[in-house]
Amino acid sequence: xxxxxxxxxxxxxxxxxxxxxxxxxxxxxxxxxxxxxxxxxxxxxxxxxxxxxxxxxxxxxxxxxxxxxxxxxxxxxxxxxxxxxxxxxxxxxxxxxxxxxxxxxxxxxxxxxxxxxxxxxxxxxxxxxxxxxxxxxxxxxxxxxxxxxxxxxxxxxxxxxxxxxxxxxxxxxxxxxxxxxxxxxxxxxxxxxxxxxxxxxxxxxxxxxxxxxxxxxxxxxxxxxxxxxxxxxxxxxxxxxxxxxxxxxxxxxxxxxxxxxxxxxxxxxxxxxxxxxxxxxxxxxxxxxxxxxxxxxxxxxxxxxxxxxxxxxxxxxxxxxxxxxxxxxxxxxxxxxxxxxxxxxxxxxxxxxxxxxxxxxxxxxxxxxxxxxxxxxxxxxxxxxxxxxx
Amino acid sequence: xxxxxxxxxxxxxxxxxxxxxxxxxxxxxxxxxxxxxxxxxxxxxxxxxxxxxxxxxxxxxxxxxxxxxxxxxxxxxxxxxxxxxxxxxxxxxxxxxxxxxxxxxxxxxxxxxxxxxxxxxxxxxxxxxxxxxxxxxxxxxxxxxxxxxxxxxxxxxxxxxxxxxxxxxxxxxxxxxxxxxxxxxxxxxxxxxxxxxxxxxxxxxxxxxxxxxxxxxxxxxxxxxxxxxxxxxxxxxxxxxxxxxxxxxxxxxxxxxxxxxxxxxxxxxxxxxxxxx
Numbered sequence: 001x002x003x004x005x006x007x008x009x010x011x012x013x014x015x016x017x018x019x020x021x022x023x024x025x026x027x028x029x030x031x032x033x034x035x036x037x038x039x040x041x042x043x044x045x046x047x048x049x050x051x052x053x054x055x056x057x058x059x060x061x062x063x064x065x066x067x068x069x070x071x072x073x074x075x076x077x078x079x080x081x082x083x084x085x086x087x088x089x090x091x092x093x094x095x096x097x098x099x100x101x102x103x104x105x106x107x108x109x110x111x112x113x114x115x116x117x118x119x120x121x122x123x124x125x126x127x128x129x130x131x132x133x134x135x136x137x138x139x140x141x142x143x144x145x146x147x148x149x150x151x152x153x154x155x156x157x158x159x160x161x162x163x164x165x166x167x168x169x170x171x172x173x174x175x176x177x178x179x180x181x182x183x184x185x186x187x188x189x190x191x192x193x194x195x196x197x198x199x200x201x202x203x204x205x206x207x208x209x210x211x212x213x214x215x216x217x218x219x220x221x222x223x224x225x226x227x228x229x230x231x232x233x234x235x236x237x238x239x240x241x242x243x244x245x246x247x248x249x250x251x252x253x254x255x256x257x258x259x260x261x262x263x264x265x266x267x268x269x270x271x272x273x274x275x276x277x278x279x280x281x282x283x284x285x286x287x288x289x290x291x292x293x294x295x296x297x298x299x300x301x302x303x304x305x306x307x308x309x310x311x312x313x314x315x316x317x318x319x320x321x322x323x324x325x326x327x328x329x330x331x332x333x334x335x336x337x338x339x340x341x342x343x344x345x346x347x348x349x350x351x352x353x354x355x356x357x358x359x360x361x362x363x364x365x366x367x368x369x370x371x372x373x374x375x376x377x378x379x380x381x382x383x384x385x386x387x388x389x390x
Numbered sequence: 391x392x393x394x395x396x397x398x399x400x401x402x403x404x405x406x407x408x409x410x411x412x413x414x415x416x417x418x419x420x421x422x423x424x425x426x427x428x429x430x431x432x433x434x435x436x437x438x439x440x441x442x443x444x445x446x447x448x449x450x451x452x453x454x455x456x457x458x459x460x461x462x463x464x465x466x467x468x469x470x471x472x473x474x475x476x477x478x479x480x481x482x483x484x485x486x487x488x489x490x491x492x493x494x495x496x497x498x499x500x501x502x503x504x505x506x507x508x509x510x511x512x513x514x515x516x517x518x519x520x521x522x523x524x525x526x527x528x529x530x531x532x533x534x535x536x537x538x539x540x541x542x543x544x545x546x547x548x549x550x551x552x553x554x555x556x557x558x559x560x561x562x563x564x565x566x567x568x569x570x571x572x573x574x575x576x577x578x579x580x581x582x583x584x585x586x587x588x589x590x591x592x593x594x595x596x597x598x599x600x601x602x603x604x605x606x607x608x609x610x611x612x613x614x615x616x617x618x619x620x621x622x623x624x625x626x627x628x629x630x631x632x633x634x635x636x637x638x639x640x641x642x643x644x645x646x647x648x649x650x651x652x653x654x655x656x657x658x659x660x661x662x663x664x665x666x667x
Contacts, residue, residue, distance in 0.1 A: 005625030015625040023622065024615045055626030072614065090613035094479050094567060106613040109620075111605060112598075124617065136622045144622060147613070 002389065003057045003140035004368040009047035010376075012058065014366050020136060020144035025072035028148030030082065034161035035062035035139045035365070037375050037385045038169055039195050040310045043265060044129065045372055048286065049312050051113065051130040060086035060126040061168045062138025063161060066152075075149045082152035084145055085337030086169045088124040088135065091150035095123075102334035107146065108133045122334060139368060141389040153341045162356035162386060163348060166200070170384075171355050172340040174200025174261070175207075177308035180331040181257040183208035188250050190214045190298065191232070192291040193261035194222035196358050196384045197308050201261045202230035203353060210257075214249065216242055218267075221381045229357050238269060243297045256303045258295035263309025266290040279316075286313025296323045307332035358384045365389040405449045414446025471576045472597045476604040479568035480611045482560035486539045488611065489558055498606035498616070501599055519552070527552055546577075553578045571607075575600060 005015045020029055038061050043049050063083040066076050076082065087102035089095075095103040104123035108114055110130050114121035117131065124146075127137015136143065145152060155164050174197050183189055187210040191201050194217035205213050215226035216235045223234045235245055247254055264287030267273070272290060279285040295305045296319050305328055323330075347353050360383045363371050367387075374382040405413065420439035424432050445451050478485055488494050492515050496502040501519050503526065508514040514532045521527045529550035535543040545555045554577035561570045575596070609616045 001623075003623065003625065007625065013625070017623040017625055020623050021621065023618055023620070026613075026615055053624075053626070055624040057624060088617075090609075090617075092479065092612045092614075094477070097479070106609045107617050109617045112602065133617070134619045136619070136624060140623075146617060 001141040002365055003136070004059060004365065004387075005054075006044060006052050006056045006058055007054050010045060012045065012369050012372050014368050015055075017057065017140070019142050022068060022070045023144065024146060025070040026147050026149065027070040028066055028073055028076055028145045028152065029068040030062075030064040030084065030138075030143050030145055030152075031067050032062050032064040032138055032141060032143055032389050033081075034064070034165050035059050035387050035389070036165060037061075037139070037368075037371055037387065039197060040128070040263075041372075042376050043263075043310060043312065045376060046265065048265060048280075049129045049131070051110075051134075053130060053134075056127070056129070056134070057136040057140055058127045059137030059139030059143075060128055061165065061170070062126075062143060063155075063165050063168065064138075064143075066148075067142065069148060073148045076152060076154070080152075081155050083155060083164050083167045083341075084126075084138065084143075085151045085153070085172075085341065086125055086128075087122075087151075087334060087337055088126065088133065088146055089150050089338060090147050096150070099336055099339045101336040101338040103336075110134055125334070139365065139387060141365070151338060153345065155345075157349070159348065160356065162359050162362075163354055164345070165386065166196075166355040166358065167337075167341055167344055167348075169335070169337065170196045170358075171200050171204075171344055172337045173197050173308050173335040174202075175204040175340055175344060176333075176335040177201050177259050177261065177306045178204035178208060181259060181304045181306035182329075183210050183257055185209040186211045187256040188212045188214065188253075189257045189259065190216065190246055190255035190295075191226075191259045191261055192216045192266075192295065193309060194219070194226040194230075194234075195261065198222075198261035199225060199230060199358050199383070200355070201259050201308055202226055202232050205257075205259070206231065214246065214255065219378055222378075222383060225358075225383065242294050246298045250300075254298050254300040254303065256300050258299045258303065258305045260291045260295055260305070260307045260309050262291040263307070264288060264311045264313070264315075266292075266309075285316055287311050287315045289315040289318055292318060296326075296328065299326065299328055301326045302328070304329040304331060306330075308335075310334075359386055361385045363387055405445060405451045410446045410449050412446075413442045417442030417444075417446055470578070470596050471574065472600045473572070473574040474597075474600045474604055475570055475572045476608050477563055477568055477570050478608045478611050482562060482569040483539050485569050485571060485611060486542070486560050488607070489542055490536070492544075498610055499599075499603045500606070501603075514547070529554070571604065573600060573604060 001017060001019045002014050003017045005013050007013050022029060041058055044052055044058065066078050066080040066082060068078060069076055087104065088107040089101040089104040090106040093105040095105055102123050107124040108121045109124065110133055111121035114131050124133030124135055126135045127139065153167065178201055183205060189205045189210045191198055191205065191213065194215050198215065202213055202215055213230065213232040214235060215223065215230060215232040216237050217223050217226065218236050218238045223236060226232045227234050235242060266288045268290040276285060276288040276290065280288055291309065299305055348355065360381055361371065361374065363385060365387045371385045371387060374380055375385050417439045420435055420442060424435045424439055492505045493507060495505050503518040503520055506516045508516065514530060517529050517531055519527045529552045530547040531544050531554070532547060533542060533544045535541065539560060541559050543557045546553050554575065556575045559572040561572065563570050606616050
């Protein structure tokens, strides 16, 4: 079959690889009908996530049709159409029982590696480095899905793939970032990053009745989408002091809730940008925390900072004193997709949201290398790419 | 202050008493030789002498430390002692049964090939383990203490090639959070501690093994299977390719994952049809 493989830094290829087979009794094999490139795939592409091996199959946003199930899978049968949450969860451990699916204790075959780095191991994730289990991803014609009775969610009515595909990751990611921030009616919510996740943060934030949503980016098409589709006020951070601008916009108070939808590869102009870029390049610092710093400085006293963007390693020069003395609350983590999937699908069914608005490019799987470049460099107005295996 | 110092030094000790004596004697002899004869390699020999004296006097070996070896006494004999705890989200009765039927153990203990219960004496069993370099080690063992659903202690029979003792305790975790399983194992591997050093180099070091075995035990009890990626496709050629110490991935890797990130030697995670017996 054809699969998108990570062949090195800024080097992906569509390779001929063997088809997956059932390895465990709770597995299923899925024929992928649609898959997408996630902003966090760019962290792998750009080489900022350790423990990648050349030849690893990428992709954690995918959906398709069940082809084959292991003998302990009871809820699915061949022919079922499913969307698949990106975290792999066993369904029976302490964490799964409490709805903390992305923290599943039993799904990472390389847990000892993650424990060495993080103290404990989070769940396995499809196509997201050997630190997260080394699972082959879904940017392929077929993919093996472990614990198939727990993750895959059946889509029975006639929705198009692009309307439900983003239930696998970015819609729930945006939703959890808004939900965990505890937005109160009347609040002002500031969102850093108007990429696909940022767009879903904006959409989700409105579901909690804030007074205002302010979005920050520098790409005109992304700001435009945040403004038109997302009804957000926007700040182009190039040439302005974001913290000061936010303070002025909120009458000196600062936003009640600050949401980072950028993560470890944030971009910044000026000296601070050079400082972190240099350190990240020589691997003294693994993540560039500009957005986090700005969130802390801008946030209202006693406010909440919610992180949706991915962090993977260590950061420095984070103003902890400001965070402490302003009494801020931090919420973060990989989204517990399984927890939100039914609720968010219901919103799609009711017509409250159509997630396909975010798609700017639909391309055949074989053009994945071009798609990665377009998405990385934000060329051709690229915001979200869907890939179609032929 | 002095007590603290002593404790700090004691915690660094990893050389057994006989070896310490030998180190000290060798060091002093080397030093005497270096001073009296002034050989051409005087400096390295002098350094070596100094190190051997240090090793003998303090009982601390830097190289043992690097290899994770501790050869100080354990309960009066030289050996390896490993302790480990894990919380399993299942009632302790179920976990106890899994361990009490020792024939289940190879399902999650990677180094075990088989355990057979003696038909005439149910407390005794015959163990076959995989040893370094494809060899096998066999021994007989018996349960010397058991409290149903709480405790099991087993010990190898006298004269076994591998002298081992294991203790496993099952304690209710607070507030219905399953069971805390506490395991301690003590054993002398075949070629003494040299065997363990060798095993460690081969990635079969006991502490790591117990850790992985307990993880697999938890996974079988909670999830019903051991998660695996062994046998899945990749762009690296044929699937199920074992990663060996010599396998070098291509050059353009961000950061190599360590060897134990690819547990290619994991058994397939299938559960036997018989389930838990």
